[in-house]
Amino acid sequence: MPVAINRRPRLVRSGTEQPVPGFQKPAVPAPEPYAAAPVAAVTVTPVPADDGTAAAVVPGAQEPAPAEQAQASATGSAKVTLLPLEDTGPQAIVVPLAQPQAQPPARAAQQPAGSGPAAAHPDPAAAPGATVLSFPTPAFKRRRLRLWTVLGSVAAAVALVVALAVYSPLLALKTITVDGNKLAGLDTILATLAPLQGKPLPQVDESTVEQLLSTLPQVRSVTVEARPPQTLLVHIVERQPVALLKDGDKFIMVDPGGVALGSTADQSAIALPLIDGGTAAIGGKNFVAITAVLAVLPPSVLGKLQHASATSPDAVELKLNDGKTVVWGNASQNELKAKALDALLNTPLPPTAPGKPVRAPVTVYDVSTPRHPVTR
Structure with missing residues (x-):
């Protein structure tokens, strides 16, 4: 892979991109004026090192003297290497490559075979010999669930019965019985209430009957009494003539x-x-x-x-x-x-006493x- 190498010092580290505590950038003398810096196109090849790390080596570069070798500072899990570069010729840049961190023995032992860092959320139930525990629902929650189930069933049954009662043709009004009338004729009252015939009895209320009979001047107030399945009793209170x-x-x-x-x-x-x-x-x-x-x-x-x-x-x-x-x-x-x-x-009046004059009427x-x- 072609790589462009410049002559400015670079801070190279492995791991996270956090600043290194306690590290100060060394002063670098200003370079002498020069023409455009030469750029070499090289190929970087990872090569394993003696300490178990890997390095990227630039072919054709001279190995720096011991005094000029890279200064390293280790902080936590990151290793930072400072590479001083000279103006004469390209230099080899050694970059430690990040290695996977070793898992603790106890933690590694718990992981099933075949799992690695890529398995972020392994399924515990997939492990050989694993036992899945099932915790039962608390008793009070089961009782509450049963209670709500029963109440819902009762409400649904009541709603069904009410709907059937309100709209069922079996409760259609056929007979109207009237009492309390003396001035208003029975035939007149029944003719006035004729629009109620055939209407479901639960739909006939007192206000409807009173509104129909309000056209009769003799009627002062009305009360009704439903007598299922098909009879309505109308109690009339009439005005009193004086x-x-x-x-x-x-x-x-x-x-x-x-x-x-x-x-x-x-x-x-x-x-x-x-x-x-x-x-x-x-x-x-x-x-x-x-x-x-x-x-x-x-x-x-x-x-x-x-x-x-x-x-x-x-x-x-x-x-x-x-x-x-x-x-x-x-x-x-x-x-x-x-x-x-x-x-x-x-x-x-008391009777007149004997010997007394008769009282005038x-x-x-x-x-x-x-x-x-x-x-x-």
């Missing part, structure tokens, strides 16, 4: 909010008091005061009323079927007034002061 309003040749039932709940041509067919003013009175102050009073009366009293009127919100009067008058006053303490009126109407019940009601 009075009648004259509207042409018919009478309209209204609740305390003035919502029309039905109509009749015969006033006597419905045991409710008549409010003056017709449908035009709905929403007025007097109407609100009258209906607030009628809403707290028990059915036993409400059924005995024929007429309800008010000249102002503080002057509400009721007229009974037998012609007697109830002075109510304003709409304060309505519950207490209702209890006082119920007691007066349902408590018989009661025509007025004044409950405007409910803790001290008065009859006249």
